[in-house]
Each structure stands twice: as structure tokens, then as C-alpha cells.
Amino acid sequence: MLRNSNDNINSRKGIHKIIRERRSITVFKDKPVEEAAVLLILDAGRWAPSSNNSQPWEFVIISEKARKNAIADLYIEAYNKRAKKVDENTRKKIVEIMPYLEDELKVPPFLIIVCANSEKSKSYLIDTSASIENMLLMACELGLGTNWIDLTTTDFAEEFNLKKLKEYLFIPEKVIPIAIIPLGFPEETPPPPARRRIRDLIHKDFW
Numbered sequence: 480m481l482r483n484s485n486d487n488i489n490s491r492k493g494i495h496k497i498i499r500e501r502r503s504i505t506v507f508k509d510k511p512v513e514e515a516a517v518l519l520i521l522d523a524g525r526w527a528p529s530s531n532n533s534q535p536w537e538f539v540i541i542s543e544k545a546r547k548n549a550i551a552d553l554y555i556e557a558y559n560k561r562a563k564k565v566d567e568n569t570r571k572k573i574v575e576i577m578p579y580l581e582d583e584l585k586v587p588p589f590l591i592i593v594c595a596n597s598e599k600s601k602s603y604l605i606d607t608s609a610s611i612e613n614m615l616l617m618a619c620e621l622g623l624g625t626n627w628i629d630l631t632t633t634d635f636a637e638e639f640n641l642k643k644l645k646e647y648l649f650i651p652e653k654v655i656p657i658a659i660i661p662l663g664f665p666e667e668t669p670p671p672p673a674r675r676r677i678r679d680l681i682h683k684d685f686w
């Protein structure tokens with residue numbers, strides 16, 4: 480079966496359907512989301528696997544307008560800093576999306592700041608990433624849109640003022656912000672970005 484693997488995998492039901500339909504959303508409706516839905520999403524996050532069941536994740540849920548705006552300001556600041564360091568083409572792309580960046584974090588009714596207590600697990604980044612993916616899938620199942628804005632490993636993350644974010648949200652020293660997940664009703668239905676072909680990434684019995 481694996482030897483003949485092709486990309487025509489059509490049995491999209493249940494979890495497989497959700498996995499295939501989840502998209503990263505950057506444009507949200509200005510429409511409230513019930514707290515019960517947020518709780519379900521966080522519940523999905525806490526049921527993720529983690530090394531030694533360490534569960535190093537912590538979730539800061541932001542709904543106050545002023546706080547969302549302050550986080551959006553840090554987001555823009557990071558992009559502006561990044562724009563100064565990149566080549567001309569990348570700078571043009573950043574300038575193009577600049578007018579929309581604020582709304583990405585200001586419009587959705589909730590921002591989930593996913594954090595990790597680094598003292599609870601050596602693999603806190605992996606554990607917390609599993610938790611994030613669970614939440615993105617749960618949100619999709621509920622008809623809600625999300626994105627994964629990484630605060631730890633990307634070029635953008637290098638420019639993000641984590642210290643300011645931590646001070647602003649009273650996050651303890653040992654706790655590390657890992658990602659911002661905006662959460663709201665999607666205002667867009669982006670086409671699925673291409674994935675590598677399944678036959679190109681399977682190595683049967685040996686590489």
C-alpha cells in the first residue's frame with residue numbers, strides 16, 4: 480500500500496477532514512465568540528501529549544480591547560524591525576501586508592498567548608507545540624479561525640519584544656511565551672497552500 484502511495488486520499492471524515500480543512504487565518508470577523516467555545520479549545524490543548532505528562536503549558540486569554548491593541552503594537556514593532564534587516568523583495572512584501580497586520584490581532588475577540596513553564600519539561604517547546612496544534616484543530620471543528628504566530632524560533636520572533644510582553648501581562652520569569660493564537664470567526668477562506676507529495680516523503684523500510 481505504501482509503495483503505491485499517491486495523493487488521491489479521499490476518505491476525509493472526522494479528524495482527517497478537520498486536519499485538511501484547517502487554515503491559517505489572518506482576517507477575522509468582528510463578531511463575538513462564546514466563552515464556552517474558548518474553554519473547549521483550551522481543553523483540547525490540555526489533552527495534548529507531553530514528555531512525562533509534564534504539561535508545561537499555560538494559557539493567557541486576552542479579550543480586553545486595550546490589551547489586544549498593546550499586543551498588536553508589539554507585533555507591528557517586530558515587523559518594522561524585521562523590515563530594516565531584510566532584502567528589498569522581502570521588505571516590499573512586509574510593506575504590502577503592513578496595513579492589515581494590526582487588524583490581525585485587534586479584530587478577533589480573543590488572543591491566546593500560549594506560554595510554557597520551562598522548569599516543568601526539557602521538551603517544553605515540543606510539548607507546547609502539540610498543545611497548540613490540538614487547539615487549532617478544535618477551533619476549526621467549531622467553525623473558528625486561528626493562526627500560529629511563533630514567538631520563539633522564527634526570524635520574526637527574534638524581533639519581538641518578549642520582555643515587554645511578559646511585563647505587560649505579568650508573566651512570571653520562568654514562564655516563556657511561545658505563540659500568539661488569534662481566535663475568531665474567519666473572514667476569509669484561503670486556498671490550501673500546497674503540501675509536499677506523500678510519495679516524496681515516505682521512506683519505506685530504509686531511506
Ligand SMILES: Cc1cc2nc3c(=O)[nH]c(=O)nc-3n(C[C@H](O)[C@H](O)[C@H](O)COP(=O)(O)O)c2cc1C
Nearest residue numbers: 501502503504505626627628629633635669671672
Ligand atoms: C512555527 C510556526 C510559525 C508561524 N508563524 C506565522 C506567522 O508569524 N504569521 C503567520 O501569518 N502565519 C504563521 N504561521 C502559519 C504558517 O504560515 C502556515 O501554517 C503555513 O503557511 C501553511 O498554511 P496553513 O496553516 O493554512 O495550512 C506559522 C506556523 C508555524 C507552525
